[in-house]
Amino acid sequence: MNDGIRLYLMHQLALSLHWWNAVVFQPAIYRKKLGLYVPATLGAPPAPGVPTGGGQRLTLQHDEPDLLSAEPDDYEGVREFDAHSADYDALVRPFSDPIVAEMIGLLRPHLARNARILDPSAGPGSAAIQLSWLVPEGEVIAADLSRGMVETAHRNARAAGCRNMAFFQADVARPPAAFEGYFDAIFCCLSFHHYPDGAAAARAFRAVLAPHGKAFIADPGPAWFIELARTISVLADPGFVQHRTGEEFQRLFTEAGFSSVYWVEALPGIGVTIASV
Template structure:
């Protein structure tokens, strides 16, 4: 692994500090106000139709035991390479402020998910949210996708260690998803996509 340049290191540090600051000064106070009943958002967007989707059960996770990787670096990959460089550190930096966001989102999704649902996490990073989601759909599957090969390899290893067999991993660009993804999923989870 090549050490990041001083400029890249400063940029990575600045991003982490900005996210910590946002969590401390915006997100955590909003959660506290909501718990006290002093804050209720006007809307969370359009709710799905009542009742959980039937779900298609596992398929891609049965056909792909190993991550499905792109044959080479796609055009523009240099902007993603920084995530490859920090994949082994990413969880320690991001998880303190991402866990509460994931908690909130999972709580909102839970009533709409059948045990056999298929969920896509198109910006899975190191896979911690996807692993949590896989436990909500024990008869379904979660497909963790990320353009960063390093992040995807960390996600696959984390799922293996957690014993999550109902997951598949695809190196993919969220703007150009694989054809196999079309019409396949019951739900999409996307959090902190950079």
């Protein structure tokens, strides 16, 4: 596919996302406020509780982005994200902002002020910056395989005055050794469908969480929405691999060693998986 056609399709995807937010998300959010939105769910919600977080360490050790010394062998599909790191937010935030807000609402009751949070596919960092405000005595690690995204996230966070953040270029399935058992929570928003090996990513999530940790993953989930989004996702979404139903997310994270996995259709078409260690 030539660059002109790909650019046209990406803009069509952006228009579709904007339309979905206006016509589907916003009415659903209003119904939620009225108590009229009843989401589909699978499994039992996670047990309440706010475990003590680990506090700051990596942010004190890494003021500048920690970048890979060389491009990984499979980096070809990531370069498009490098190219669009500066304008990525303008394309996706009208769609992603309501999802981020729903995720934060689900995450907040499980966060201490000194929690450590990993955003493993932080992109230009807009969600990670919001997370950093929730944990003033903790830290947020914004990671991404795209070097351009990591550098953009670093600039955006420093411009916003965020000092409790560190930035790593890292493959989600092969995290740095310093991440092992380190995090109180993982925040993964609209990225899991880009991962070439979902099972390896789920196992890596389990490996980097502390004994009380939880992973929060938002992605298209209901079967009807997956079918609706299939064609435009394949043609226009850089790095698209596959969407998964709630049942598939439950199976994937259970097999990765999580003790309980809950799934909720937080907004029409978008499921949030909460996997507890």
